[in-house]
Amino acid sequence: MIEEVEKIGTSGRSTIKPKGRLRWLVHLFPLPALVIYTLFVVYPIFSAFTYSLYEWNGIKRGIFIGLQNFLTLFQVEPFNTMFWNAFGHNVIYFIVEMIVQNGIAFALAFFIYRKIRGSGFLKIAYFMPRLLSVIVVGFLWKLILNPNYGALNTFLAKVGLESWAKPWLGDPDTALLAIILVNCWFGIGFAMLIFLAGLQSIPEELIEAARLDGAKGLHMLVKIILPLCMPAITIMTIFTFIQAFEAFELVYAMQGSMGEPFRSTDTLAVYFYRLAFSSTGGSGDVAIGLGSALAVVLFAIVASVSAISLYLMRKREVQH
Amino acid sequence: MKGGSELKTSPSARAMQYVFAYVFMLVAIYPIVLMIASSFKTNMEIFSNPLSLPQSFSLDTYKKLWEAVPFGDFLLNSVIVSVTSVVLIAVFSAMAAFYVSRFSYRWTGLLYFYFLVGLMIPIKLGIVPLFLLMKNLELLNTLWSLILIYTASGIPISVFILTGFFRTLPVELEEAARIDGCNHFQVFWRVLLPLIRPALGTVVIINFISAWNDFFFPLIFIQEEALKTIPVGMMVLFGEYETDWSLLFAGLTLSALPMIGVFLMASRQFMEGLTAGAVK
Numbered sequence: 001m002i003e004e005v006e007k008i009g010t011s012g013r014s015t016i017k018p019k020g021r022l023r024w025l026v027h028l029f030p031l032p033a034l035v036i037y038t039l040f041v042v043y044p045i046f047s048a049f050t051y052s053l054y055e056w057n058g059i060k061r062g063i064f065i066g067l068q069n070f071l072t073l074f075q076v077e078p079f080n081t082m083f084w085n086a087f088g089h090n091v092i093y094f095i096v097e098m099i100v101q102n103g104i105a106f107a108l109a110f111f112i113y114r115k116i117r118g119s120g121f122l123k124i125a126y127f128m129p130r131l132l133s134v135i136v137v138g139f140l141w142k143l144i145l146n147p148n149y150g151a152l153n154t155f156l157a158k159v160g161l162e163s164w165a166k167p168w169l170g171d172p173d174t175a176l177l178a179i180i181l182v183n184c185w186f187g188i189g190f191a192m193l194i195f196l197a198g199l200q201s202i203p204e205e206l207i208e209a210a211r212l213d214g215a216k217g218l219h220m221l222v223k224i225i226l227p228l229c230m231p232a233i234t235i236m237t238i239f240t241f242i243q244a245f246e247a248f249e250l251v252y253a254m255q256g257s258m259g260e261p262f263r264s265t266d267t268l269a270v271y272f273y274r275l276a277f278s279s280t281g282g283s284g285d286v287a288i289g290l291g292s293a294l295a296v297v298l299f300a301i302v303a304s305v306s307a308i309s310l311y312l313m314r315k316r317e318v319q320h
Numbered sequence: 321m322k323g324g325s326e327l328k329t330s331p332s333a334r335a336m337q338y339v340f341a342y343v344f345m346l347v348a349i350y351p352i353v354l355m356i357a358s359s360f361k362t363n364m365e366i367f368s369n370p371l372s373l374p375q376s377f378s379l380d381t382y383k384k385l386w387e388a389v390p391f392g393d394f395l396l397n398s399v400i401v402s403v404t405s406v407v408l409i410a411v412f413s414a415m416a417a418f419y420v421s422r423f424s425y426r427w428t429g430l431l432y433f434y435f436l437v438g439l440m441i442p443i444k445l446g447i448v449p450l451f452l453l454m455k456n457l458e459l460l461n462t463l464w465s466l467i468l469i470y471t472a473s474g475i476p477i478s479v480f481i482l483t484g485f486f487r488t489l490p491v492e493l494e495e496a497a498r499i500d501g502c503n504h505f506q507v508f509w510r511v512l513l514p515l516i517r518p519a520l521g522t523v524v525i526i527n528f529i530s531a532w533n534d535f536f537f538p539l540i541f542i543q544e545e546a547l548k549t550i551p552v553g554m555m556v557l558f559g560e561y562e563t564d565w566s567l568l569f570a571g572l573t574l575s576a577l578p579m580i581g582v583f584l585m586a587s588r589q590f591m592e593g594l595t596a597g598a599v600k
Binding site: 041121139190197253296 | 338341342344345412413419431442444453472476479532552554558569576
């Protein structure tokens with residue numbers, strides 16, 4: 001049935017030739033979307049590119065200075081140190097999310113795929129955190145992680161692990177990890193659903209055939225199921241990468257725009273916010289030129305890495 | 321029998337799976353339960369016994385919250401902004417998707433591609449030009465600034481989903497309607513919109529969640545207290561009542577409840593909708 005509909009829709013004359021005196025009116029259909037999208041998405045992004053090539057005094061645009069802002073960003077203290085410090089945190093963000101968030105999410109998806117009892121309820125429970133605003137997530141966990149009255153340290157004391165209790169967000173050694181783990185808590189439900197959709201799209205005959213060939217247990221999982229899940233894993237990897245390199249809201253909610261303590265939780269997007277909107281970016285005033293240069297760099301990182309990984313993983317899928 | 325049940329696992333491994341899955345279920349929902357339970361406690365109870373259930377249910381904290389911050393305003397602003405932008409996204413994206421999927425001018429392919437480029441644009445990186453643009457349009461400190469940016473940034477994914485759906489619909493239906501004397505607008509409004517309702521549901525859910533929960537744009541566009549949406553309103557609360565945890569938990573609970581309530585009523589649609597854009 002579905003196939004039939006698709007055939008009609010995609011083959012033969014599936015388009016319409018408007019007739020009549022008022023046929024130009026059909027061009028009004030895409031117009032509102034086109035205008036709003038161009039004005040508030042395309043134009044600002046293009047402007048950010050051009051802004052990065054000018055000198056700025058506050059919010060007044062000065063002269064054209066070519067790539068000077070980029071050079072400053074990468075060669076002048078404290079901008080370069082701040083850049084690489086934040087960049088490193090984004091990389092850690094990505095790696096920890098890949099292992100913890102996506103690892104747990106895949107395991108949970110696999111168990112649900114294996115028809116665990118109560119899976120309908122489990123899915124709802126796992127997904128629940130995703131419905132909260134990131135600011136609510138950040139504030140809630142800030143209360144839970146509070147060193148004196150927070151639920152986590154109280155819980156640790158109750159189960160006899162008092163020595164594990166820490167000022168999680170106040171200690172530069174644990175603050176970044178704590179934020180990333182909170183992000184994992186927020187994102188696992190969504191990742192689980194993506195993986196589950198991937199698992200459920202595997203044709204049963206393939207699994208059956210592999211089973212008859214003697215594949216089982218871990219071998220079945222690693223050699224048969226994982227490769228067949230590659231599209232879902234690819235898309236989730238890209239999502240995670242984009243999300244990790246745009247990490248802003250949770251850090252801002254939990255540690256403020258300075259990436260406290262001692263910039264141990266600073267990320268590129270938080271640094272960008274400091275440069276563009278406050279005088280704490282390192283230059284003593286809003287630095288729109290530098291901020292825009294950083295935006296361009298971030299854009300380039302996100303766009304190129306997701307394009308490359310999409311390409312590489314598609315190639316690997318074909319080989320399997 | 322579907323897929324997964326074909327696989328064999330030993331009983332002990334199976335037991336481990338159950339333990340892992342249900343322990344993680346607790347990890348996922350316990351903080352939310354804790355948030356709601358704490359909002360009914362006194363500060364004293366929260367500090368001395370953070371993990372227990374409240375000893376008595378009292379709505380005093382909520383009364384206090386209502387007086388401490390203009391939560392009613394925040395709620396109303398959130399509703400106005402989310403509903404208006406979702407309606408605009410649905411209508412405008414459906415119109416655009418109708419055009420690129422049904423008419424074949426030389427530029428329709430290019431137009432569709434132009435919309436799709438937006439899927440890859442992290443719009444937050446354009447925040448400085450956007451801020452100056454809103455300033456020049458005198459839209460800063462208005463709800464319109466939020467409605468416009470949410471509408472604009474929701475259009476690419478929505479056009480993508482709706483165009484995909486339009487292409488699965490047989491064009492014969494529209495031809496029949498046209499023979500019956502409908503013009504393009506009537507065909508779109510009376511014949512097609514009802515047919516694409518499932519895809520519109522997905523579009524509404526995706527965009528509603530992101531508009532409702534966003535705090536980045538109001539943080540930058542809105543300074544006036546009475547115009548803040550719930551997420552930035554929470555920042556006001558946390559800034560002013562840092563030590564009144566009972567009040568803070570009540571604020572968080574009130575912020576989260578509307579979305580959780582809607583989700584519990586339509587959880588399947590939510591979960592399918594949010595993943596629909598990701599997996600083909």
